C-alpha cells in the first residue's frame with residue numbers, strides 16, 4: 023500500500039474509505055475497491071457527457087429542418103455520443119467499475135491477482151479518455167463511432183487519429199482488466215468454492231474477460247492500420263490507394279461484435295444475482311445459465327459478418343453468417359426462461375434493484391426478439407441502417423446492459439458507500455427511466471421499419487417527399503419527448519444517490535438478504551475485505567438467513583451452523 | 587422546387603405512399619410481399635414470446651410478492667434438465683425455421699432475372715447519377731418501367747454510400763473501387779422515395795432522390811426523349827439547358843445570391859465574370875470561360891479562397907456539350923433565374 027499518513031487500523035472502526043486519507047492515497051491506491059470507485063465516478067461522468075450529446079441529437083430531430091444545429095455539428099454530436107457511450111461508458115461500466123469492486127470480495131479474496139496492473143488499467147483508461155476528449159476539441163470527428171473507411175481516412179477528418187489512438191489505448195485498459203480477472207478467478211478462489219459454486223456474476227465476468235483478452239487486440243490492430251494508412255498513405259482500406267473498404271468492416275466488426283457481448287454479458291450476470299437475491303429464492307438452472315454465458319462468448323466470435331449483409335459480400339457469406347447469428351439467440355432464451363423460473367414460487371420484494379431487473383427482462387426481451395429480424399436475411403436488408411437497428415441496439419446496449427448496470431449499482435450501493443438511498447425515490451426513478459426509455463426507442467422501431475435511415479440530420483428537404491417528412495415528424499417528436507423524460511429520471515436518480523452519501527441511513531452488512539460473500543463483510547468493507555477467511559457454501563441458498571430487526575438487514579440464522 | 591417540376595412529368599396528383607399500419611411501407615416491388623410475409627411471421631412469434639415472458643413476470647411478481655420479512659420462498663427444485671432442454675430446443679427449432687424462410691426470400695432478392703433493364707448508378711457526395719444505356723442521365727430522379735425487372739449497377743466516386751428504396755425493400759451499399767448490384771421489379775407506376783442509407787458525411791440526410799415508375803410504353807418514350815434532350819437546344823439557347831444540369835451541382839452550389847453551401851453561390855462567379863479574383867494560395871485568376879470550364883473539369887487547379895478543394899471533377903461525367911451549356915448558363919445566369927433562384931419564365 024502506498025499511503026501518505028497511515029493510521030493504525032482497528033478492524034472494526036475503519037473501512038476501505040476511511041482506511042487512509044488524502045488525494046494521493048486514492049491516486050496511488052492498489053485497493054481494488056477504491057479503483058472500482060474511481061472507475062465508477064469516471065464512467066458515470068462520461069455517461070453524463072454522452073447523455074448530453076444524446077439529448078442534443080434528439081433535440082435536433084424534434085422537428086424537421088435545422089432546429090438547434092447544422093449538419094456538421096449534428097454529425098459530430100452523434101459520433102461523440104456513440105464513441106463515448108460505447109468506449110467510455112458501457113464497455114468499462116460493469117467489468118471495470120462494479121466488477122472491480124465486487125469480484126474479489128465475492129471470491130473472498132483480499133484483492134485481484136495483480137493490483138498494480140489494475141491501477142495501470144485505470145490510468146490507461148484515463149489516458150485514452152483524454153485522447154477522445156482532445157478529439158472533441160480538435161473538432162474533426164464526424165465519422166460515427168465505427169470509423170468506416172475510406173471516409174475516416176480522408177485528410178479532412180483531423181480528429182480521427184486522436185480518437186482512434188484514444189480507443190487503441192482504451193482497448194489496452196480493457197485487455198489488462200480482462201487478464202487480471204481471468205487470473206484472479208483461476209487462482210484466488212477460496213477453498214470450497216469450486217467453479218460451480220461461483221456466483222453467476224463471476225461466470226459472466228469470466229466469459230466477458232475471455233472476449234476482452236481475445237477480441238480487443240484485433241481492434242487495436244485495425245485502428246493501428248487505419249493510422250498507418252492515414253499517416254503513411256499505405257493503401258489498406260482506401261480504394262484510392264489500392265485498399266479495400268470492406269476489409270475494414272471485417273476487421274472492425276471482428277472486434278465490435280464480440281464487444282456487444284462484452285457489454286451485455288456482465289449485465290446478464292448482474293441480473294442473475296438480482297433476481298435470485300430479491301426473490302429470496304435459489305437460482306434456477308445454475309449450470310445452464312453459466313454455460314450459456316460461455317456459449318454466448320464463443321458464438322459471439324463467429325457472427326461479425328451480420329453487420330455487413332448489404333456491404334457487397336457474397337450471398338453465400340451472408341447465408342453462413344445469418345445461420346450462425348441465430349445460434350446466439352438460444353443461450354439468451356435459456357437465460358430469460360431460467361430467470362423466470364427463479365421467480366416462480368419465490369418471495370419477491372420489489373426493491374429498486376429488483377425493479378431494474380424486471381425492467382431489464384421486459385426490455386431485453388424486446389431487444390433480443392427484434393434481433394431476429396436482423397438475423398433473418400429477407401428482412402434485414404430492408405431494416406439495415408435504419409432506425410429499426412438504432413432502436414434494437416439501444417434496447418440491448420442501453421435498455422439492457424446499462425439498466426442492468428444501474429440495477430447493480432443500486433444493489434451494491436449500500437455495500438460500496440455504507441449508506442441506504444431512499445427506496446421510494448429509487449422506485450420512482452426506475453419507473454420514470456423505464457417509461458422514458460420505451461417511449462424514446464419503441465417509436466424508433468416504427469420509424470425504421472417505415473424506412474427512416476439512421477445518422478440523418480434531417481428528414482425534410484428538397485429530395486424528401488413531404489408525405490414522409492410528415493410521418494417521420496410525429497415519431498421523432500414522441501421519441502424526443504421520451505428522451506427528456508428519461509433524462510429527468512436519471513437526474514432524479516443521481517440526486518437521491520448523492521443525497522444518500524450525506525444523509526442516507528447507515529447500511530447493514532446484508533440489506534437484501536444476499537448469500538454471496540460480499541454480504542458477509544461489513545458495509546462498507548474493511549480495507550482487507552475479510553478479517554478471517556470466509557466460509558463458502560451454496561451462494562444461492564437463502565434458507566440460512568433471517569431478518570434482524572435491530573440491524574435492519576439479514577443475518578445468519580443462529581440455529582444453522584456455518585459451513586466448514 | 588426543381589424536383590417538383592421534374593416529377594410533374596408524371597400524371598398529376600401523384601403522392602408518395604407511406605403505407606398503412608405501424609410497420610412497413612407499401613409493397614411496391616414484386617419481392618416485397620414475400621419479405622413482408624417473413625416480417626410478420628417473425629413479428630407474431632416475437633409478440634407471442636414477449637407476451638408470454640411479460641405475463642409470467644407480472645403473474646409471478648403479483649402471486650409471489652414478499653408479504654413480510656419472514657415470508658419464505660416456496661419449495662421448488664433448483665434445476666430441471668428436461669424442462670430446460672425444452673426451452674432450449676423449442677427456440678432452436680423456431681430459429682432454424684426462421685433462418686430457412688429468410689434465406690428463401692433472400693435468394694429471390696440477389697438473383698436478377700437475365701432480361702433485366704440495366705441502369706448505371708454513380709454515387710458521389712451527395713448526389714446520385716442514374717445513367718441509362720441510351721445516354722439519358724438524371725440525378726434527382728430514377729426513372730424505371732413498371733412490370734419489368736430493373737438492375738442497378740452501382741459504384742461510388744468517393745466514400746461508402748447505400749442505395750435504399752424502402753417501398754421496394756431494396757438496399758445495397760455502394761462502394762468506391764468496386765461494382766455492386768441491386769435489382770427490383772416495380773409493380774405499379776407511381777412515385778417512391780430513395781435514400782442514401784450509409785453515412786457519408788455532411789449532407790448524408792439530403793442525398794435522396796425520387797423513384798418514378800412509368801408505364802412501360804411511356805417509359806421507353808421518355809427515356810428516348812431524355813437521351814436527346816440537349817438536341818432540343820440550339821447554340822443560341824443552350825444556356826437554358828444549364829438549369830437541368832444544375833441538379834448535379836445543387837448539393838454544393840446554390841442559385842440564391844446569399845446561400846453558400848460547400849461551394850460558392852453561382853451568383854458569385856456570374857457577378858465576377860470578366861474580372862480578376864483572389865484564389866487560395868494568394869494569386870489572382872481571370873474569371874472567364876476557361877476558368878469556369880477548368881472549375882468543372884479540373885477543379886483542383888484553382889481553389890476559390892476560403893473554400894476547400896472538395897469539388898469532384900466532372901470529366902467524363904458531363905459531355906462536352908453539357909459543359910458548354912454550363913459555362914453559358916453561368917455567364918448568363920441573370921437571364922435564367924432571379925437572385926432568389928426562381929426560374930424566369
Ligand SMILES: [Cu+2]
Nearest residue numbers: 279282326329
Ligand atoms: Cu453484431
Ligand SMILES: [Cu+2]
Nearest residue numbers: 782784786790
Ligand atoms: Cu449517405
